[in-house]
Amino acid sequence: MKILFICGSLEPGRDGVGDYTRRLAGELIQQGYEIALLALHDFSANEIVQEFQQSEGSKITVVRIPNKMESKIRYAKAKQFVTDFNPEWISLQYVPFSFQEKGLPFGLAGHLAQISQGRKWHIMFHELWVGMDKESSFKHKIWGNLQQYIAREVIKKTAARKIHTQSRFYQFQLEKIGCKALYLPLFGNIEVIKSEVLAKAKDTLSFIIFGTIHPNAPVKEFISELSKYGQNANLKVELNFIGRCGSELDHWQAVCKDQNIDFNILGEQDAATISKVLQNADWGISTTPWRQIEKSGTVAAMLEHGLDVICVARPWTPNGKIPSVNLNGISEYKENQLASMLNIFKSNNSKVGLKKIADSFIEALDYK
Structure with missing residues (x-):
C-alpha cells in the first residue's frame, strides 16, 4: 500500500x-x-x-x-x-x-x-x-x-x-x-530511549514541565500547595522545565522563587536527553486545558515514559452538555486536593505506543 x-x-x-x-x-x-x-x-x-x-x-x-x-x-x-x-x-x-x-x-x-x-x-x-x-x-x-x-x-x-x-x-x-x-x-513526540535511570532520592519529589506553558493556569495555588505538601511530608520538591516553554516560564519561575521551590531550566535538548530526564522524574505537569489534553504530544510522551500527569490549566468549559471521559494516567488539579492526589494517584498504564x-x-x- x-x-x-x-x-x-x-x-x-x-x-x-x-x-x-x-x-x-x-x-x-x-x-x-x-x-x-x-x-x-x-x-x-x-x-x-x-x-x-x-x-x-x-x-x-x-x-x-x-x-x-x-x-x-x-x-x-x-x-x-x-x-x-x-x-x-x-x-x-x-x-x-x-x-x-x-x-x-x-x-x-x-x-x-x-x-x-x-x-x-x-x-x-x-x-x-x-x-x-x-x-x-x-x-x-x-x-x-x-x-x-x-x-x-x-x-x-x-x-x-x-x-x-x-x-x-x-x-x-x-x-x-x-x-x-x-x-x-x-503516541509521544519523544521516543523512549533506554538509558541509565538514576536512583531517585527518597527525600526528593521531582516534577517536570515539558514544552509550551499555557497562560492563566492556577500557578500560585498549585505551587503553594506543592510547597506545603513537601514540608508536611519532609520532602524536597523540585520542578524541571525542559523544551521551548515560552514566555509563561518567567511567571512559573517567579512563583517558585516566592514559595522556595527549587527549579531547573533545562531549555531545548535532544531527544535522548529529554527521554532520560522524563525517565528520572516522578510526575509530569501539563498546562493544556483538561478537555483538550488528549491532543498534547508532550503529555503522550510523559505517559509513555511511565509518568502520571497532573493537569494544571486555565478554566476551559465546553459549550453544551458533553459526555464525561476518564483519562487514565492524567488527573485534573483542583484547589485543596493536591495532597490526596499525590498520595493515591499512581496508576498509569496508558502506554499505547507508536x-x-x-x-x-x-x-x-x-x-x-
Missing part, C-alpha cells in the same frame, strides 16, 4: 504535527508500506525542498512547499508530486492554522480535491476550531464558526473515506456536525 501524508510544515523539531507525521511514516515504512510526506505550507522553507528525512530507522521521501508561494504554483507542484508518487491513500493531517496563519484556509478543500485525482482520502483532525468553550470571546465564536465551515468543506470535497481524531471531545464535536470519526490516540497506533491506523484504512 502506498500512502501520501499531507501536513502544513515538516521542519524537524519545529512543528508538532509534522514531527508526529514523520514518526508515523517512519514506523509504517518499517512495516513494509511505501510512504511519502508533503508539506503544503512549510513555514521554515524559503523555496521548494525535495529531501529525505529520517525517523524510526527509516529514510522518508519529503517535499516541502513554502507557505509564501503563490497558490497556483503550490498546487501545481503538489498535484505533480501526487501523480509521480501515485498513492492509494492520501492522509491529511489537519490543523487549520497549519494551512493559513489565521486558521482560515478558505479554498483548501477545493484544491485538495483537485490534486488527489480521485484517490482515497483519510483525515486526521489534530485540531478543529476555536470558540468551543464558554470562556471564549464573541470574536472567537465567530472565528470558530468559519473554521467549522472550512472543516465541513474539507470533509465533503475530499469525500474522506476514513476520519480519525485523537480526542474523545473532538470526536463528540465532529459527531455534532454529522461526521463519524474514529478515535486514534496520540507501533500499536500505526497498526490501528492501517487497520482502519484496510477495513472494507
Whole structure:
C-alpha cells in the first residue's frame, strides 16, 4: 500500500504535527508500506525542498512547499508530486492554522480535491476550531464558526473515506456536525530511549514541565500547595522545565522563587536527553486545558515514559452538555486536593505506543 501524508510544515523539531507525521511514516515504512510526506505550507522553507528525512530507522521521501508561494504554483507542484508518487491513500493531517496563519484556509478543500485525482482520502483532525468553550470571546465564536465551515468543506470535497481524531471531545464535536470519526490516540513526540535511570532520592519529589506553558493556569495555588505538601511530608520538591516553554516560564519561575521551590531550566535538548530526564522524574505537569489534553504530544510522551500527569490549566468549559471521559494516567488539579492526589494517584498504564497506533491506523484504512 502506498500512502501520501499531507501536513502544513515538516521542519524537524519545529512543528508538532509534522514531527508526529514523520514518526508515523517512519514506523509504517518499517512495516513494509511505501510512504511519502508533503508539506503544503512549510513555514521554515524559503523555496521548494525535495529531501529525505529520517525517523524510526527509516529514510522518508519529503517535499516541502513554502507557505509564501503563490497558490497556483503550490498546487501545481503538489498535484505533480501526487501523480509521480501515485498513492492509494492520501492522509491529511489537519490543523487549520497549519494551512493559513489565521486558521482560515478558505479554498483548501477545493484544491485538495483537485490534486488527489480521485484517490482515497483519510483525515486526521489534530485540531478543529476555536470558540468551543464558554470562556471564549464573541470574536472567537465567530472565528470558530468559519473554521467549522472550512472543516465541513474539507470533509465533503475530499469525500474522506476514513476520519480519525485523537480526542474523545473532538470526536463528540465532529459527531455534532454529522461526521463519524474514529478515535486514534496520540503516541509521544519523544521516543523512549533506554538509558541509565538514576536512583531517585527518597527525600526528593521531582516534577517536570515539558514544552509550551499555557497562560492563566492556577500557578500560585498549585505551587503553594506543592510547597506545603513537601514540608508536611519532609520532602524536597523540585520542578524541571525542559523544551521551548515560552514566555509563561518567567511567571512559573517567579512563583517558585516566592514559595522556595527549587527549579531547573533545562531549555531545548535532544531527544535522548529529554527521554532520560522524563525517565528520572516522578510526575509530569501539563498546562493544556483538561478537555483538550488528549491532543498534547508532550503529555503522550510523559505517559509513555511511565509518568502520571497532573493537569494544571486555565478554566476551559465546553459549550453544551458533553459526555464525561476518564483519562487514565492524567488527573485534573483542583484547589485543596493536591495532597490526596499525590498520595493515591499512581496508576498509569496508558502506554499505547507508536507501533500499536500505526497498526490501528492501517487497520482502519484496510477495513472494507
